[in-house]
Amino acid sequence: MLRIALIAHAHFPIREPFAGGIEAHVFHLTRALVARGHAVTLFAAPGTDLGCSDPALTIQELPRTAAASVPWPLPGAVKESHHRAFTGLMADLATAEDAFDVVHNHSLNPVPVLAATRLRAPVLTTLHTPPFPMLEAAVGAVARTRLMFAAVSERSAASWAHVGIRRLTVVRNGIDVEGWPLGAGGEHLVWSGRILPEKAPHLAIDAARRAGRRLVLAGPVSDPDYFRLDIEPRLDDRITYAGHLDRETLAVLIGGAAAALVTPLWDEPYGQVAAEAMACGTPVVAFATGGLPELVDERCGCLVPPGDVDAMAAAVADASRLSRSLVRKVAVAEHGLAAMVDNYLALYQALVAERGG
Incomplete structure (x- = not known):
């Protein structure tokens, strides 16, 4: 049995319905590690x-300052609160030398990266995003x-190559495939995710209209102005917004669709x-x-x-004819949670062995 500390970010709680992919990732990784006896x-x-x-699971809340807890915090208050929370956490981990065998950081904050060398326990950091200035500087x-x-992918690793990380591996994300059961399909298209410009649901709307299909959007509205100006005015009986759904409801919606449109305008x-x-x-059908x-x-x-919205619209018909059972078979075999957890546990064990644990 390993004693594992997982550090999430402080932006959103880790719970359903998930605010985004990182929250889902940490949720399922944590539960899977506990289920494996750690x-x-x-x-x-x-x-x-x-x-x-x-009883093998302990949740410790990252503290939030009073200035960051008000409904409309002053500029910089939340950032400062996160900095203090992670500084305090890393100081505690540095003094509690034998509390954990390994620390796994998912925080997206520079403090755990910079303070990791002070810990006796080995620290693994998963890079969930392309480089952005503060995190890139800390990793560098x-x-x-x-x-x-x-x-989390070969492409993601390549985006970090210029930083010159000495020890960088790839552990592909995995999903809980049992929570996303095979659906019968249907005629409508679906788009899911955080609703903000770089995810570009507005392009999914364009593609669906050109393909002559109904489209259902689902996910948290992360950018209210974008939703109000670029999405809401285009909703009608053919293009609808289902809201921020729990996983079970979202799986039914997706499983009943002919195809899913994935439209990122950033380096996903x-x-x-x-x-x-x-x-x-x-x-x-994805960019x-x-x-x-x-x-x-x-x-x-x-x-x-x-x-390319025209290419996306044209691809819908071909994608819709694919074998749904084969599509699921590929997902289960190549993108399931078990392989990801196996890979992380192998990394944990190797890091513990290096430290003489």
């Missing part, structure tokens, strides 16, 4: 709820140390919504960007040039 302490935002009462500062990093590190759709047997070409091939969907 003792896990999850450090996460207030309100975190994994729906698990196993420790890139030549023996700290271990994991990228992995593409979790594509894997979830595939697990439901729903073929994917060929970021990690999506590592998930989607001719067995389970179609890739089109990034931003």
Whole structure:
């Protein structure tokens, strides 16, 4: 049995319905590690709820300052609160030398990366995003140390190559395929994810109209102005918004669709919504960007040039004719949670062995 500390970010609680892919990732990884017989302490935002009462699971809330807790915090208050929370956490972990065998960081914050060398326990950091300035600077500062990093796709690893990380491996994300059962399909299209410009649901609307199909959008509204100006005015009886759905309801919606549209305008590190759709047997039509070409091939969907709405609309008919059972088979075999957990546990064991644990 390993004693594992998992550090989540402090932006959103880890609970359903998920605010995004990282929340889902940490939720399922934590539960899977506990199910494998390990003792896990999850450090996460207030309100975190994994729906698990196993005595091997401990949830410790990251503190939030009073200035960051008000409905409309002053500029910089939330950032400062996160900085203080992670600084305090890493100081505690550094003094509690024998509390954990391994620390796994998912925080997206520079503090755990910079402070990792002070811990006796080995620290693994998963890079869930392309480089952004503060995190890139922190990783660059420790890139030549023996700290271990994991990228979630080959494309994501390539995006970090210029930083010169000495120890960088790839552990592909995995999804809980049992939570995304095979659906019967239907005639409508579906788009799911966080609703904000870089995810580009407005392009999914364009593609659906050109393909002559109904489209249902689902997911949290992360950018209210974008939704109000670019999405809401285009909703009608053919283009509808189902809201921020729990997993069970979302799986029914996706499983009843002819195809799922995936439309990122940024370098998507992995593409979790594509894997979830595939697990439901729903073929994917996606922009060929970021990690999506590592998930989607001719067995389970179609890739089109990034931003090409006409190509996406034209691909819908071909994708809809694919075997739904084969699409799910690919998802289960290649994108399931078990393989991801196996890979992380192998990394944990190797890091513990290096430290003489």
